[in-house]
Structures are given as structure tokens and as C-alpha cells.
Amino acid sequence: MPGGYVGSILAAGGVTLSLAFVSLLLAVLIGMAGAFAKLSSSRPLRMTATVYTSFIRGIPDLVMMLLVFYSVPALLNQWVQGMGWDMTIEFSPFGAGAATLALIFGAYMTETFRGALMNIPKGQLEAAQAYGLARPRIFWRILLPQMMRLALPGFTNNWLVMTKATALVSLLGVQDVMFRARGAAEATGKPFSFYILAGGFYLAITAVSLFVLSRVARRYEAGVKELAR
Numbered sequence: 001m002p003g004g005y006v007g008s009i010l011a012a013g014g015v016t017l018s019l020a021f022v023s024l025l026l027a028v029l030i031g032m033a034g035a036f037a038k039l040s041s042s043r044p045l046r047m048t049a050t051v052y053t054s055f056i057r058g059i060p061d062l063v064m065m066l067l068v069f070y071s072v073p074a075l076l077n078q079w080v081q082g083m084g085w086d087m088t089i090e091f092s093p094f095g096a097g098a099a100t101l102a103l104i105f106g107a108y109m110t111e112t113f114r115g116a117l118m119n120i121p122k123g124q125l126e127a128a129q130a131y132g133l134a135r136p137r138i139f140w141r142i143l144l145p146q147m148m149r150l151a152l153p154g155f156t157n158n159w160l161v162m163t164k165a166t167a168l169v170s171l172l173g174v175q176d177v178m179f180r181a182r183g184a185a186e187a188t189g190k191p192f193s194f195y196i197l198a199g200g201f202y203l204a205i206t207a208v209s210l211f212v213l214s215r216v217a218r219r220y221e222a223g224v225k226e227l228a229r
Contacts, residue, residue: 005184009177009197016176016201019098020163026102027162031109038114049110056107062168064104069096069172097169105162112154116147149220156213163205167198177201 037049056064069091076089091099120143128138170179181198185191 005180005188005194006197009180009184009194010201012175012177012180013201015094015174016166016178017205019094019101019166019169019174019176020205022098023101023105023162023166024159026098027105027109027158030102030106031113034106034110035113035117038110039117053107053110056104061100061104061165062171065097065100065168065172068100068103069093093169093172093174097166097172097174101162101165101169104165105158108158108161109155112151112158113147115154116150117143119150120146145220149217152213152217152220156210156217159213160206160209163209164202167202 034049034052037045038053040046073089073091080087080089124142124146125138128142133141166176167178170176170182173179177198181194184194188194
């Protein structure tokens with residue numbers, strides 16, 4: 001396995017990680033908003049969130065990515081030309097990939113956070129309101145810590161799946177690990193070696209993520225276990 005290609009593939013790991021973390025941050029924000037919308041007393045908000053999660057989870061990830069990167073700019077350019085404006089709209093591969101992954105996994109995060117919020121005893125919120133705590137303080141001091149503990153298993157699974165899904169963004173031209181591995185495989189005629197290397201990179205991310213998130217889970221479970229004794 002030529003060393004130059006190996007170094008090139010591993011160097012692209014920073015792009016893959018950056019894509020994963022940006023997508024995760026956006027997906028968490030979307031998921032939080034979607035979860036609160038689904039639990040809202042407002043029927044339009046609940047319906048909007050339900051349509052969003054049903055629509056996104058019903059379309060394959062690759063189809064969604066191609067729609068965002070190719071179809072949306074094409075439709076916008078048709079509209080722009082119809083308005084008589086002299087401009088062309090294009091999405092960057094990295095931005096389109098991150099936005100698509102955020103939309104996809106924001107739907108799954110919505111269900112994860114919704115389930116966690118529903119398992120928080122309502123009596124705690126009622127007690128906090130009775131004590132006169134403001135809504136932001138109730139969220140930061142009561143809802144968020146418990147939601148993180150309850151949502152962590154689902155969050156971990158979503159993060160691992162999303163990390164592997166970043167490989168799809170290579171089809172848009174982002175020079176991540178899979179893009180470099182495919183180029184090396186085509187140039188050398190040794191696809192097995194380079195795809196195994198790429199697979200090992202994603203496996204390493206999975207192993208590190210599981211270790212870190214398991215430590216986080218034990219930290220959040222510590223107080224609960226003590227109270228249960």
C-alpha cells in the first residue's frame with residue numbers, strides 16, 4: 001500500500017470529523033426545536049414537526065443529499081432567472097452535505113429528545129413553577145440535565161450512524177476519507193486495501209466515541225444510582 005496515498009487518506013480525516021461535528025451541532029439544535037414543537041400545545045407546531053420527521057425519515061439519505069445539492073439550486077436558479085436577476089446560486093459540497101445530514105438526523109434527534117422529555121416527571125416542572133422559577137432556569141437546571149441522561153443512549157446511536165453517513169458526502173465532491181480512498185483505489189487498482197483503511201478510520205471513531213460517551217453516561221448515572229439505593 002503506497003505510503004503517499006495512506007497519508008493523504010488519513011489527512012482527510014480532519015474533513016470527515018469537521019463535517020460530522022458541524023452536522024451534529026445543527027442536528028441537535030433541530031432536534032431540540034422539533035422535540036419541543038411536538039410537545040407544544042400549539043397544533044400547527046405539532047403538525048409541522050410531525051410532517052418534518054415523517055417526511056425526512058421516509059426518504060433515503062442519498063436521495064435527500066442529491067436533492068439538496070443538485071435539485072434545490074436548480075429550482076432556485078429557475079426562479080432567479082424568471083425574476084430577471086443575473087446571478088447563479090450554487091451550494092458548496094461541504095455546506096450541502098452538512099445541512100443534509102443535519103436535516104436527516106435532526107428528525108431522529110427530535111424523537112430521541114421527545115422521548116427523553118416525556119420521561120421527565122411533570123411534578124418536577126410543576127414544583128419549579130410553584131417556586132417561581134423562570135422558564136430559562138427550569139430548562140437549564142431541571143429539564144436539560146435529565147434530558148441529557150435519558151437521551152444519551154439514543155443520542156449515541158444517532159451520532160455513530162451519522163458519522164458513518166458522512167461517507168455519502170464524498171459523492172458530492174468533498175475530499176473526505178472516502179473520497180481519497182476511492183481515488184487511491186482507482187489509481188492503484190487496489191480497492192481492498194484502501195477501503196479497509198477507510199473502514200478502519202470509521203471504526204476508530206466508533207470506538208473512541210463509545211468510550212467517551214460511556215464515561216459521560218456513567219457520570220450522569222452516578223447521582224441516580226445513589227438515590228436509588
